[in-house]
Amino acid sequence: MPAGFQQLGGETVTGTLALSVFTAVLGSLEFGYNIGVINAPQKIIEENYNATWVHRYGQAIPAGTLTSLWSLSVAIFSIGGMLSSFCVGFVSEWLGRRKAMLINNLLAFMGGTLMGLSKVCRSFEMLILGRLVIGAYCGEAGIRLDPYVRGRDSANQSARGAGHAAPILGLEQLLGGEELWPILMGLTVLPTVLQMALLPFCPESPRFLYIVRCQEHHAKRGLRRLTGRQEVGDLLAEMKEEKRRMDMERKVSIAELFRSPLHRQPMVISILLQLSQQLSGINAIFYYSTSIFTKAGVQSPVYATIGAGVVNCAFTVVSLFLVERMGRRTLHMLGLGGMCVCAVVMTIALSLLDTVPAMSYVSMLSIFGFVAFFEVGPGPIPWFIVAELFSQGPRPAAMAVAGCSNWTANFIIGMGFQYVAELCGPYVFLIFAALLLFFLVFTFFRVPETRGKTFDQISANFHHASADDAMMDMDMELNKTSTELDYFGDESIN
Numbered sequence: 001m002p003a004g005f006q007q008l009g010g011e012t013v014t015g016t017l018a019l020s021v022f023t024a025v026l027g028s029l030e031f032g033y034n035i036g037v038i039n040a041p042q043k044i045i046e047e048n049y050n051a052t053w054v055h056r057y058g059q060a061i062p063a064g065t066l067t068s069l070w071s072l073s074v075a076i077f078s079i080g081g082m083l084s085s086f087c088v089g090f091v092s093e094w095l096g097r098r099k100a101m102l103i104n105n106l107l108a109f110m111g112g113t114l115m116g117l118s119k120v121c122r123s124f125e126m127l128i129l130g131r132l133v134i135g136a137y138c139g140e141a142g143i144r145l146d147p148y149v150r151g152r153d154s155a156n157q158s159a160r161g162a163g164h165a166a167p168i169l170g171l172e173q174l175l176g177g178e179e180l181w182p183i184l185m186g187l188t189v190l191p192t193v194l195q196m197a198l199l200p201f202c203p204e205s206p207r208f209l210y211i212v213r214c215q216e217h218h219a220k221r222g223l224r225r226l227t228g229r230q231e232v233g234d235l236l237a238e239m240k241e242e243k244r245r246m247d248m249e250r251k252v253s254i255a256e257l258f259r260s261p262l263h264r265q266p267m268v269i270s271i272l273l274q275l276s277q278q279l280s281g282i283n284a285i286f287y288y289s290t291s292i293f294t295k296a297g298v299q300s301p302v303y304a305t306i307g308a309g310v311v312n313c314a315f316t317v318v319s320l321f322l323v324e325r326m327g328r329r330t331l332h333m334l335g336l337g338g339m340c341v342c343a344v345v346m347t348i349a350l351s352l353l354d355t356v357p358a359m360s361y362v363s364m365l366s367i368f369g370f371v372a373f374f375e376v377g378p379g380p381i382p383w384f385i386v387a388e389l390f391s392q393g394p395r396p397a398a399m400a401v402a403g404c405s406n407w408t409a410n411f412i413i414g415m416g417f418q419y420v421a422e423l424c425g426p427y428v429f430l431i432f433a434a435l436l437l438f439f440l441v442f443t444f445f446r447v448p449e450t451r452g453k454t455f456d457q458i459s460a461n462f463h464h465a466s467a468d469d470a471m472m473d474m475d476m477e478l479n480k481t482s483t484e485l486d487y488f489g490d491e492s493i494n
Contacts, residue, residue: 102199111133273332312374
């Protein structure tokens, strides 16, 4: 729902509120859809790339070129997200949440149209460009929607999880066949059209109206529409207090985040948490699970891919119940540890596949477990912790850096996984197991628990750590000076 409604427990859910939440999370649905949609029809789209190459050049496409084109088709989605993640704050502050979402939908419409027409135009470049543009849409939607539906993260996460079920539509009997796959790729315009049609009926974020535009009257009107109450003084008082805190604290630039000793440590933690999400290997599963299941000897890899999507949806819901009952840090470590074990089991199963055919089932179950543990911890937790590590001043810059780190790692996995998999064979997931173990150890020693703590309590830990580091540096400097004095004293005696 629109930002500014963190505490609406027990309130009547009005039609306007339900409409606003539903409309906003359509962007999360598209995000999840475009992550997984390209997975199931991989072979058919690759055949289309080859047919296009033959039409142009009169010969089959070289295997290396096909691998590069397909990796680019998958990974360029992340480049779009990376570039747009830096524009979110500026566009939202300039236009407001609702208008920014309307403008952003133009990107989704352009991207879906390019992908949907790529086969008719005999142009794999259009598909690649469409993936870039739809990635730019998702980069803005993925970060902007989190504040817009603040207090309704369950709807946001559920919509994103539902989008991951896209491989179901990728079945050859549905839209994954040779003739219909462009419709599958272009289907992303439907939520866009629906969101554009519904947004004019949704109120602007009252928090934006009051805190950014200083329009108290309009903010009150929006609050009344969303809550169904005429008296909204308590909610307005919360926003007044938030505005007072924001006015007291100046905004921090990205460069200042890394220069300031106060912000440097939480910034490093934020970046590594984002890397733990993407370098876990989860998008190797979401992007390439059909080919992974094929190599694992699964007879119906597309159905196994659908199974992974269903597991993802189910455990997205499970994580919603756990995240406020268990510590952020605890859940993150549980997820990382579970994924590490599943990656090791997957490697063993794949390496024994030639001698023990039944290992194909073990590898399939380990992939399901890998996805489940991701949704319990590394999926949602990094974004929770990053938002809670920073106060109002540095938070926008910190979220931009965190988002860019996330998308960059996403691109590395999308672009490089096929090459590494060909090089390492069944042992490719040992690399992810090692990375997961590293992130688990880092989380245990360096990441604080943030659930139930105020920012001041969290910040005090970093102040204490910074003070300890400063004292250690001072002691080292004093010891160095003392040693030099002793040396020169001995020299003068000699």
